[in-house]
Amino acid sequence: GAGVSQSPSNKVTEKGKDVELRCDPISGHTALYWYRQSLGQGLEFLIYFQGNSAPDKSGLPSDRFSAERTGGSVSTLTIQRTQQEDSAVYLCASSLYRRGWVNTEAFFGQGTRLTVV
């Protein structure tokens, strides 16, 4: 596609429910990132996928958070048993990476604003 696409753009959920957030990266981009941004704050790294390598999950805040990337393309971030502190904007980014390629500039989607009530 032309850019990184995220859905839904807004999600309101009740505390304790599970949610799934979707990211469709730019076609051909092998690297995919998930970040969380709370109101007025910076970007908190969550998880990083690079090609077929095992993902870097070091930023996931708890075991309620998980992410998958199917077929090296679309990614889904799942939050189980949502809590109010999970309310934030979840941003996805992708970048082109090939062996020896220097520029790893990341391109961002518009984000999913999650509100847990």
Next chain:
Amino acid sequence: ELKVEQNPLFLSMQEGKNYTIYCNYSTTSDRLYWYRQDPGKSLESLFVLLSNGAVKQEGRLMASLDTKARLSTLHITAAVHDLSATYFCAVDGNDMRFGAGTRLTVKP
């Protein structure tokens, strides 16, 4: 773990003034990026810096990279109101980590 520190976190400027935002990082990397974020919007790429001594300029903004000092600067010349936004630096050291952002407000 790669740490990225920006300062200042908040910056209020008068139009026409100059200022510099600093970005320090903790491990060796020669891939540094600057982004702009407007309120309620996503991040927009501003500069890509890929080598020691790299300098990029776009309008009133100029970014530079010193990989030996692990420091990048974003210099603002003769600020105008349209530059009001939050600016983030990001460093790629196996994965992409961001600074906390500098919220810039330019006042008339």
